[in-house]
Amino acid sequence: xxxxxxxxxxxxxxxxxxxxxxxxxxxxxxxxxxxxxxxxxxxxxxxxxxxxxxxxxxxxxxxxxxxxxxxxxxxxxxxxxxxxxxxxxxxxxxxxxxxxxxxxxxxxxxxxxxxxxxxxxxxxxxxxxxxxxxxxxxxxxxxxxxxxxxxxxxxxxxxxxxxxxxxxxxxxxxxxxxxxxxxxxxxxxxxxxxxxxxxxxxxxxxxxxxxxxxxxxxxxxxxxxxxxxxxxxxxxxxxxxxxxxxxxxxxxxxxxxxxxxxxxxxxxxx
Ligand SMILES: [Mg+2]
Numbered sequence: 001x002x003x004x005x006x007x008x009x010x011x012x013x014x015x016x017x018x019x020x021x022x023x024x025x026x027x028x029x030x031x032x033x034x035x036x037x038x039x040x041x042x043x044x045x046x047x048x049x050x051x052x053x054x055x056x057x058x059x060x061x062x063x064x065x066x067x068x069x070x071x072x073x074x075x076x077x078x079x080x081x082x083x084x085x086x087x088x089x090x091x092x093x094x095x096x097x098x099x100x101x102x103x104x105x106x107x108x109x110x111x112x113x114x115x116x117x118x119x120x121x122x123x124x125x126x127x128x129x130x131x132x133x134x135x136x137x138x139x140x141x142x143x144x145x146x147x148x149x150x151x152x153x154x155x156x157x158x159x160x161x162x163x164x165x166x167x168x169x170x171x172x173x174x175x176x177x178x179x180x181x182x183x184x185x186x187x188x189x190x191x192x193x194x195x196x197x198x199x200x201x202x203x204x205x206x207x208x209x210x211x212x213x214x215x216x217x218x219x220x221x222x223x224x225x226x227x228x229x230x231x232x233x234x235x236x237x238x239x240x241x242x243x244x245x246x247x248x249x250x251x252x253x254x255x256x257x258x259x260x261x262x263x264x265x266x267x268x269x270x
Contacts (some may be wrong), residue, residue: 001172006028006044006233006241006243006244006245007085007092007244007245007248007257008245008247008248009246009247009252010247010252010255010256010259011244013259014164016112016230016245017124017150017188018063018103019208019230019244020208020210020230021208023107023205023206023208024062024202024206024207025062025209025210025230025260026051026062026063026064026065026197026200026202026207026208026209026210027058027062027063027064027069027210027211027212027257027260028065028067028087028189028193028196028210028211028212028225029046029065029066029067029211029212029213029253030054030066030067030068030070030213030214030215030221030234030268031065031066031068031070031075031078031079032045032070032203032214032215033176033214033215033234033235033250034048034212034213034214034218034234034250034253035047035051035055035066035212035247035250035253035254036048036051036164036250036266037115037250038176040146041133041144041146041147042070042133042135042142042144042186044070045078046078046214047079048076048118048250048254049265050078050155050254051250051254051257052081052217053060053080053255054079054213054254054257054258054261055081055084055129056081056083057178058257058260059081059082059084060263061084061188062084063085063100063144063196063202063253063269064081064083064084064085065085065086065087065160065191065196066079066084066085066087066162067087067091067189067192067211067218067221068086068087068088069089069140069142069175069178069180069215069217070084070088070089071088071089071135071137071138071168072088072089072095072135072137073088073138074088074260075088076088076095081129082097082098082193083097085097085100085102085126085196086096087189087192087193087196088137088138088178088188089137089138089139089140089182089209090140090182090187090188090192090193090217091107091141091187091188091189091190091191091193091195091196092105092107092138092139092140092183092187092192092193093105093106093138094192094196102196102199102200103162104195104199106139106140106183106185106187107139107183108183108186110169111139111170111184112139113167113171114167114168114169115121115136115140115141115167115170115181116136118141118163118164118167118170118181119134119136119141119165119168121163122141122143122159122160122163123158123168124175126143126156126159127153127164129148129152129156130144130147130152130241131145131146131147131148131149131152131154132144132148132150132156132253133147134144138184139183140179140180140181140182140183141180141181142178142179142180143156143160143178143179143180143184144177144178145178145179146177157179160172160179163181164181167181168184168185169184169185170182170184173216173217174216175217175243176215176216188217188220189213189217189218189220189221189224190218190220190221190222190224190225191224193209193211193221193224195227197209208230209224209225209228209229209230209234210229210230210231210233210260211224211225211229211230211231212231212232212233212234212247212253212256213232213233214233214234214235216239218233219241219242219243222241222242222243222244223242226244227233230244230245231243231244231245232244232245232246232247232252232253232256233245233247234246234247234248234249234252234253235248235249236248236263
């Protein structure tokens with residue numbers, strides 16, 4: 001793994017400031033591997049106290065939305081900062097802070113039925129393989145295999161593909177050591193960002209989306225804001241990316257957000 005051929009965000013703050021050009025930033029942040037270090041089991045992931053504090057400061061003057069593959073309820077519990085917006089299940093479910101009236105759920109009855117049945121099938125067929133974690137969320141499902149022995153992973157892949165084949169309303173995607181099934185509707189993290197910007201009337205002329213993420217699904221956010229926002233990839237990777245900048249790890253994400261919160265790069269909402 002090498003550093004992507006992109007400018008490093010912390011070394012090009014002037015350039016980022018130019019891109020923001022006096023507009024008010026709105027932050028769209030992935031959770032795992034971005035504001036929280038990757039952990040062996042999704043349940044164990046914890047956002048460092050310092051990061052939570054910075055997000056808390058940012059929410060006072062800016063829209064801050066956590067955009068994650070995690071279930072909405074789980075994501076909300078993990079972050080638990082008043083004023084934060086949440087886009088869970090890769091953006092299929094969006095909820096604003098209490099009283100904001102912001103809410104969205106993408107997907108219908110057929111998708112839900114197929115997810116339930118796929119979840120049951122996967123639990124049943126993968127029970128004998130140690131380390132598999134099947135996580136069923138409101139509108140999607142994840143099969144984590146980080147803890148599965150190398151020689152058993154092909155069996156996990158095969159089973160997931162077979163189950164996906166029998167669920168025509170769902171599509172199979174993947175991330176870092178995870179398979180995912182979600183509704184075959186044209187929706188992703190990028191559309192979630194654009195939906196929320198529209199819902200909150202954040203216009204190109206005076207708002208600048210800043211999207212930060214480490215995974216393949218975050219690329220949809222990067223593409224969505226490419227022409228008028230700022231996109232930052234977390235981590236070293238050889239894969240092609242649509243991001244404009246990169247940072248090394250979640251610690252650097254926190255350092256970057258701290259710079260923003262300190263008002264060095266941006267101004268708050270008036
Ligand atoms: Mg991530």
